Amino acid sequence: MDNSEKFFANRDCKYYPCHEGIEELNCLFCYCPLYHLKDCPGNPVFKEKDGGMIKVCINCTFPHRAENYDEVIRILRGRDWK
Numbered sequence: 001m002d003n004s005e006k007f008f009a010n011r012d013c014k015y016y017p018c019h020e021g022i023e024e025l026n027c028l029f030c031y032c033p034l035y036h037l038k039d040c041p042g043n044p045v046f047k048e049k050d051g052g053m054i055k056v057c058i059n060c061t062f063p064h065r066a067e068n069y070d071e072v073i074r075i076l077r078g079r080d081w082k
């Protein structure tokens with residue numbers, strides 16, 4: 001897949017590919033813009049730490065899948081904020 005406004009593969013990054021099992025890994029949302037959402041479309045795990053809860057996304061590939069670009073943008077536009 002060619003780089004575009006919806007897709008970017010930074011194959012020079014020392015962590016690339018940061019997730020296995022994705023043929024076309026999109027680096028555009030390297031830092032997931034949905035992290036602030038408790039009910040995001042990914043598969044986070046919530047862990048207790050120092051008396052609080054932290055969201056752990058290490059096994060989530062949702063923002064890196066090229067086909068999910070439009071869904072990420074749709075959520076960011078505010079239609080499904082929870």
Ligand code: SF4
Pocket residue numbers: 032033034035036040041042043044056057060061062063
């Ligand atoms: S990386 Fe996945 S689990 Fe973490 S906030 Fe983004 S969509 Fe949700």
